[in-house]
Amino acid sequence: MMDVIYRAPPPRAVEPIRGGALFAGSRRSCPTWVAATAILLTISIFAFAPTTFAQSGSVPKASAIEVLWRWAPLLLWGFCFNLLISAAAMTIGTGAGVLLGLAHMSRVLIIRIFARCITEIFRNSPWLVLLFACILLLPFEIHIFGLRIPFPDWAKAIFGFSLPIMANMAEMVRGAVLSVPTSQWESAESLGYSRYQSYIHVILPQCIKRMLPPWMNLYSLVTMSTVNASVVGVSEILTLVAQAQSAEGSRPELLAPFYGFVLICFFAYCYPIGKWTQYLERKYQVML
């Protein structure tokens, strides 16, 4: 798509200015990620600059790079926890969302209304509010058959994130199923498929391709919003950054490096997913 846009304006039609042509050429050959990385790098350089200068003074303070280096393992561990929360929430949310989406198309009116209500409620609530609600309303442990199962904050956070995922997923499933032509249903029905068999063997397999790009998009949104869990005290990367910052004596010049590091972590993870999503979107657009 991008290639098409950049190729479209004819640079030769205008006076062949060297710089202009070079610029057009370089934009074509240099993808967005180079530009994005450059911007992030610039931010980081500016972030580190004051500390390097501060270090040249007499006060024996560790440089930002040294501090980051020291804390990086812990912060990365925290980042892994973010990824774990996002993956778990996505798994639960997807499973529940598929069921909820199918309930939208149930032949029983009550089930349809119920599914509609659930979806609308969770799709139109702020994610942070849902997270708070789960943290505050869920018990800290559950008693089943005399067993005491602890229900820590991170588990509640996973639950809190999976609710909006479920609602969004339900809408995606509904849209995808409705986008399959009715002739496919007729075909399956004529061959003796039951409604359930039609879903499993004919309709849903065709939906997966359609749903994959928006699903991946949702996943990267979820990953980025897992930092919300810091508000409720789950020790993910943002919480750890705050702790590291105070352990380093809350030096203001460390704020930018620390948060810059968090930014880079998320960018490095989510950007490729976004790119891949675009690629799949293009690919399936041609296929279907």
Add this chain to the structure above:
Amino acid sequence: MPDVQGSSAVVPPAPRPMVSLKDVHKSFGGFAVLNGISLDVMPGEVICIIGPSGAGKSTLIRCINGLVPVNSGSILVDGIEVNSPKLDLLALRRKVGIVFQQYNLFPHRTALENIMMAPITVLRQDKDEVAKRARMLLKKVKLEGKEDAYPAELSGGQQQRVAIARSLAMRPAIMLFDEVTAALDPETKKEVLVTIRDLAKEGMTCILVTHEMSFAREVANQVYFTEHGVIVEQGPPSSFFSQARDPRTREFLSQIL
């Protein structure tokens, strides 16, 4: 190749019709699409239904395999009453194969898988045996070598022949064809018509909705002209095309022939 169609196809014409419609009515939101249709199809017979668009031809054919529920009347398919709350849908669908105008193959599966899916999923037949039969069916519709092609990689005529093979894999006793060549160009049309003609010659009971008059003349035992949900004219092709009594039928035929 005889086992491809099941045993019912080779039985000589029995007194009991394979398909029997009696005074079938169907309306969509107050608009009567079928207005008292009655017709009998004997085993091994080929009948063609012609008529202008909106005459209810597709609805008629879809009533026979229960895709469209009717309002009143009786539809007997090899002893099964379709218009009944106790209808065993699976038993009906096993007996009746249908091929649509737009092929409606499953785009996510290959040609061979399209043919194999229903016998495996619905009839729970042995996979190897089904695969063997599916290959034979592909050979029958002259598509050897296209086993692993996806529907999108096949031409319209090839897709339509896969669709026919897919229906035959369920070993139906009756085949319904709903304007199966309407979306095809003359050349690919012929491939499909040859396939249907071969089927008819083997003794398969066929009900075709078609605009292919020369084909109807060649293969049909009976031709029906429908308009506004009623059968206006009927007869064997020899007299139907040359001596139609009804003026509307004559007008329609004169415009097509």
